[in-house]
Amino acid sequence: MSLSRRALLVVAAGSVLAGCQKARENGDRGAATAVPPGPASATTAPAPATTPPAISAASPAPAETPAPTAAGPRPGRAEVVARYGGVAPEEWGLEVSRVITGLPGGERTTALTFDACGGPGGNGYDADLIDFLRAHDVPATLFLNARWIDANPAEFDRLAADPLFEIGNHGSVHRPLSVRGRSAYGIAGTRDVGEVYDEVADNAEKLTGLLGHPPGFFRSGTAHYDDIATRIVADLGERVAGFTVNGDGGATLGASEVRREVTTAPPGAIVIAHMNHPGGGTAPGIAAAVPALLASGRRFVRLSEALG
Numbered sequence: 001m002s003l004s005r006r007a008l009l010v011v012a013a014g015s016v017l018a019g020c021q022k023a024r025e026n027g028d029r030g031a032a033t034a035v036p037p038g039p040a041s042a043t044t045a046p047a048p049a050t051t052p053p054a055i056s057a058a059s060p061a062p063a064e065t066p067a068p069t070a071a072g073p074r075p076g077r078a079e080v081v082a083r084y085g086g087v088a089p090e091e092w093g094l095e096v097s098r099v100i101t102g103l104p105g106g107e108r109t110t111a112l113t114f115d116a117c118g119g120p121g122g123n124g125y126d127a128d129l130i131d132f133l134r135a136h137d138v139p140a141t142l143f144l145n146a147r148w149i150d151a152n153p154a155e156f157d158r159l160a161a162d163p164l165f166e167i168g169n170h171g172s173v174h175r176p177l178s179v180r181g182r183s184a185y186g187i188a189g190t191r192d193v194g195e196v197y198d199e200v201a202d203n204a205e206k207l208t209g210l211l212g213h214p215p216g217f218f219r220s221g222t223a224h225y226d227d228i229a230t231r232i233v234a235d236l237g238e239r240v241a242g243f244t245v246n247g248d249g250g251a252t253l254g255a256s257e258v259r260r261e262v263t264t265a266p267p268g269a270i271v272i273a274h275m276n277h278p279g280g281g282t283a284p285g286i287a288a289a290v291p292a293l294l295a296s297g298r299r300f301v302r303l304s305e306a307l308g
Contacts, residue, residue, distance in 0.1 A: 074201065074204075074235075074236050074237060075235055075236070077194060077197045077198070077201070080193060080194075080197050080232055080235060080236075081192075081193045081194050081197070083235075084179065084193045084228050084231070084232060085192070085193050087179075087228055088180075088228075089178070089179055089180060089226035089227050089228045089229070090226075090227055091226060091227040092178070092182055092224070092225070092226045092227075093224060093225075094223055094224060094242060095242060096225050096226065096227045096230060097227045097230055097231075098227070098230035098231065098233070098234055098239075098240050099225060099230060099240045099241075099242040100239060100240060100241055100242055100270070100303075100307065101242040101243065101244055101270065102244050102268050102269065102270060103268040103269070103270065103301075103306040103307070104268070104306060104307070105267075105268055107267070107268075107299070107306075108267045108297055108298050108299055109267060109268065109298070109299045109300070109301045109306055110265055110267065110268075110269050110270075110271060110293070110298055110299075110300055110301070111140075111141060111269070111270045111271065111300070111301055111302065111303050111306060112133075112138065112139075112140040112141070112247075112271050112273070112286075112300055113140065113141045113142075113143060113168070113219070113241065113243065113270060113271060113272050113273070113303065114129070114140055114141075114142050114143070114272075114273050114274060114275035115143045115145075115170055115219065115272065115273075115274050115275070115276070116142065116143065116144045116145060116148040116152075116170065116274070116275050116276040117145050117148065117170065117174050117221065117274070117276055118144075118145035118146065118147030118148030118149070118150075118151065118170075118174060118276070119145070119147040119148075119173065119174060121145075121174055121221075121276070122274075122276040122277050123147065123148055123151035123152065123276065124276045124277055124278050125152055125155045125275070125276065125278065126274075126275045126276065126277065126278040126280075126282060126283050127278065128278065128283040128284075128287075129275055129278075129282060129283035129286060130159070130275065132283060132286065132287045132290075133164065133165075133286075134162070134164060136290060136291070136294070137164065138164075138290055138294075138300045139164050139165065139166075139300055139301060139302045139305070140164070140165055140300070140302065141165070141166050141167075141168050141217065141241070141302050141303045141304075142159060142165050142166070142167055142168065142275065143168040143169065143170035143217070143219045143241070144156065144167055144168070144169075144170050144207075145170040145171055145172070145173075145174050145203070145221075146171070146172045146173070146202065146203040146206055147172075147173070147174075148170075148276060149206065149207075149210070156210070160210065160211055165302070166216070166217075166302045166303065166304055167207060167211060167215060168215055168216070168217040168218065168219060168241060168303070169200065169203050169204050169207060169215040169217065169218040169219070169238060170203070170218075170219055170220075170221070171199045171200065171203055171218070171219075171220055171221055172198060172199050172200075172202040172203045173199065173221075174187075174220075174221030175187065175188065175189050175190050175195075175199055175220065175221050175222075176188075176189035176190070176220055176221060176222045176224040176225070177189065177190055177196055177199060177200075177220040177224065177225045177226070177229035177230070177233070178190055178191075178196070178224070178225070178226050178229055179192055179193050179196055179226060179228045179229055179232075180192075180226065182224070182226060184222040184224035185222055187221060187222055189224070190229070193228070193232065196228075196229045196232050197232060197236075199220070200218055200232065200233055200236050200238065201236055204218075204236065204237075204238065214237060214238070215238060216238060216239060216303075216304055217238060217239050217240075217241045217303055217304075218233050218238040218239070218240055218241065219240070219241045219242075219272075220240075223242060223243065223272070225240065239307070241270065241303060242270065243270045243271065243272035244265065244266070244268070244269040244270045244271070245261055245262070245264075245265040245269050245270070245271045245272070246261065246272055247261050247262050247265070247271040247272060247273035247282075247285075247286075248261070248272075248273040248274055248280070248281060248282045248285065249261075250274070251273070251274040251276075251277040251280050251281075251282055252280075253281050253282075253285070254281040254285070255281040255284035255285040255288065256281075256285070256288075257281065257285065258273070258281045258282055258284075258285020258286060258288075258289070259285045259286075259288040259289045261285075262285065262286060262289035262290070262293075263289045263292060263293065265293075267298070270303070273286065
């Protein structure tokens, strides 16, 4: 999906797309498009591309510390605050440095990713969606917020034990990731480096304890970032997952619209949708789109399969 198509989705959804915080009865957040107002200048969207974009190019210094490994601990909060506290961000939005917005080219693959935002954004569990994926052996990456995990312990355990799925980090309280308090869709972002650290690291610690290993991917609430925040995510050993196609418009789209968005996703696309609003258009739309894509030779992958 081109950026212009993403913008059309947001215009259509209008003000209901306030992150996962403001949703229609069948809705959730929209993660596509125009940069919300804030103290810094808006990011200009790049021209649409015919193939999904790769990882955004990193902007200059400061150089981040090496990513932690299983043999080494993550940097502590004080260390990260000291390193980045005085550094001003240069980018803000959906597609900034280190945000992965497409899969490597050369294969007919698509990555389905589903957010569970938790708290005011919805603690529901879309069993119809998950049951469909299981019935058709379609893998997916699930980005789970700490509050959703707390509200759905049994469902979390079953998802974590299912090799069809991998679990990603969707933050502690579902906030845009900013070191200067930038907001998106009316949702206040993290205010400083320390709050960025907390949003990422607190849920990473929870997931590590539950899964037995740290999560490999992070997606913020609203999928908005500045370039210092994405450096912090990298220092904490996770990669930032953006998206190519907004599959359900923040869970506000009906089934036919979801089917259209997913069916037209190009090879190499990362599709974002939601799994915390049962009864909406996401599950039936995915169920209508996926069989046709499978029949055409499309292969679905978890992010770790495609990105290593």
